Amino acid sequence: DIQMTQSPSVMSASVGDRVTITCRASQAISHYLAWFQQKPGTVPKRLIFAVSTLQSGVPSRFSGGGSGTEFTLTISSLQPEDFATYFCLQHFSFPYTFGEGTKLEIK
């Protein structure tokens, strides 16, 4: 199984900050990487797929990058509604696997 190691697990930041979350895959996964946002009590929402393609309706302050085994989700200027938990997902090989999540908290 491909392990997805996400870091940090918890991050404190302020409105307006630029933040970056990283996912490292235990082997190369090509472009089969997506990012999701989940707020308490709600269903996960897909933000980015194919490493860097923004889901329709997602603000442009979100961006994805990386290749091979290391991938990033960047929020260029944090907004109050961005405080949530973020997960990565690899769908290169079965079983598909998620990162453990990064909880983004208000500093």
Add this chain to the structure above:
Amino acid sequence: QVQLAQSGAEVKAPGASVKVSCKAFGYAFLNFYMHWVRQVPGQGLEWIGLINPRGSGTTYAQKFQGRVTMTRDTSTSTMYLELSSLTSEDTAVYFCVRSSGTPGDYWGQGTLVTVSS
């Protein structure tokens, strides 16, 4: 618009089975694979498997092999997840998740399955 409507919460005894449904609205049912994912409350996401609505081919995570069955009813545009030999570790919210190449463009609202004696 696209909607995935799941069945309601379930409470099951250890050793029992549970069957969760996911009815699809607003899109061509046969054209999109469906995944099932679960989440222990307050924890991460775990992929269970997928089903191809055309021909009902399935792929399951090895962890669940032998006790998971995914099926579909094309006449009602409904997907089903059945999990048997339940233990307390199966207590989680179960989601159906549509795939448009990449999983996750639409999610069901989730079904809480509680395994308790």
